[in-house]
Amino acid sequence: MLSKNDFPIFDTHPNLIYLDAAATAQIPTGVLEVVDKWYSFKNANVHRGLYSLSISATDTYERARHSISNFLHIKPTECVFVRNTTEGMNSIARAYAPFLKPNHSIIISELEHHSTLLVWRTIAKETGASFKIIPVHDGRIRLSDAKNVIDSKTSIVIISHVSNVFGATQPVKEIADYAHTFGATVVIDGAQAVAHMPVHPWELGADAYVFSGHKMYAPHGIGVVCITEKKLAQRLDHFLLGGEMVESVTADSYKLKSAPRRFEAGTPNASGAVGLGRAFELLHDDNNWKHLNKLSSALFRVIQQSGATLYSPQDGDIPLVSFNFNGIHPDTIALALSENDIAVRSGYLCAQPMTSKLNASGVVRASAGLWNTNEDIEKFGDALKKIANRSLS
Numbered sequence: 001m002l003s004k005n006d007f008p009i010f011d012t013h014p015n016l017i018y019l020d021a022a023a024t025a026q027i028p029t030g031v032l033e034v035v036d037k038w039y040s041f042k043n044a045n046v047h048r049g050l051y052s053l054s055i056s057a058t059d060t061y062e063r064a065r066h067s068i069s070n071f072l073h074i075k076p077t078e079c080v081f082v083r084n085t086t087e088g089m090n091s092i093a094r095a096y097a098p099f100l101k102p103n104h105s106i107i108i109s110e111l112e113h114h115s116t117l118l119v120w121r122t123i124a125k126e127t128g129a130s131f132k133i134i135p136v137h138d139g140r141i142r143l144s145d146a147k148n149v150i151d152s153k154t155s156i157v158i159i160s161h162v163s164n165v166f167g168a169t170q171p172v173k174e175i176a177d178y179a180h181t182f183g184a185t186v187v188i189d190g191a192q193a194v195a196h197m198p199v200h201p202w203e204l205g206a207d208a209y210v211f212s213g214h215k216m217y218a219p220h221g222i223g224v225v226c227i228t229e230k231k232l233a234q235r236l237d238h239f240l241l242g243g244e245m246v247e248s249v250t251a252d253s254y255k256l257k258s259a260p261r262r263f264e265a266g267t268p269n270a271s272g273a274v275g276l277g278r279a280f281e282l283l284h285d286d287n288n289w290k291h292l293n294k295l296s297s298a299l300f301r302v303i304q305q306s307g308a309t310l311y312s313p314q315d316g317d318i319p320l321v322s323f324n325f326n327g328i329h330p331d332t333i334a335l336a337l338s339e340n341d342i343a344v345r346s347g348y349l350c351a352q353p354m355t356s357k358l359n360a361s362g363v364v365r366a367s368a369g370l371w372n373t374n375e376d377i378e379k380f381g382d383a384l385k386k387i388a389n390r391s392l393s
Helices: 029-042 052-072 085-099 114-127 143-149 172-180 229-233 270-283 286-305 330-338 352-358 374-392
Strands: 079-082 105-109 130-134 154-160 185-189 208-212 223-227 246-249 254-256 320-324 345-347 363-367
Touching: 029 052, 029 270, 052 079, 052 223, 052 270, 079 085, 085 114, 085 154, 085 185, 085 208, 085 223, 105 114, 105 143, 114 130, 114 154, 130 143, 143 172, 154 172, 172 185, 223 229, 286 320, 286 374, 320 352, 330 345, 330 363, 330 374
Parallel strands: 105 130, 105 154, 154 185, 185 208
Antiparallel strands: 079 223, 208 223, 246 254, 320 363, 345 363
């Protein structure tokens, strides 16, 4: 099990109580070591050279892909490396756009991140497809509401596995099953899920599943698009164009390689992929999941006891809680907490339509990770009570 001792950032910031895991997780020593080892002993361009260093680098890179695929219960050919969830979502949207027609509809939910909302709304405008939004009640999507929006004209449904505003798991399997009765494609944003539970995308009904490494204890600049081999990998043309994704090129034509390399143009973030593979290995421990569940309960309890207005449901599935104090701007709360070496997020959380509906100025979000202790949570709770008392005086 990972603990605070495994995260070197707390050696240089011993008083820091970091509660912004939903934005970026801290990186454990085990991941830092394999990234350092890559640059010290393996650094070469993968899939390009016939010399031994490049061959060794390629082998290490592809072993990381296989390791990640095993944890996700997908084939290595269905695991495409990208920079992050945003790039993954944009790539899928651009590759899927040619299949959309004016009589089609694109469906998202009200709680989606801007990386989903903005790109698919743009695709709708460009293709003439209609753009529909499933409403959200008390932090969750109701299947009945999804059924009211999804119909025979639905071409694609994009939904968050876990909300970055509420920390609540959404009924993605049920929504996917219903969407599939109409032949629709289902894309799941897994950015907030993969660090908190075992994820098996195809069992959830996803046709594509996207996530970032930096939210699950891996380096920045690496992410994954899981893409079904039968339904999408052979159907979509490409995400980007460039080197190493083609079998042959002439002056007026080209032939793409098979998946996943047909979707990985240019030099990849190989060290990031290796770091992500190691993060999966370290994270998938039942004791880690149990600790995160305990943090989730403790986090909700101390915020509730402070008298704050809570937006996240009590039975939220990850240690992420959004809240406010009446009459205090969210940024003022975050700054007051920062004075106590407590790091939280404030504002619209890159989900402004949802958060502004909760509060015109946004919200405060506290999200814990495996480095957090019970003592961290209690100190956070004490700081909240002081803020609440100050506002009442």
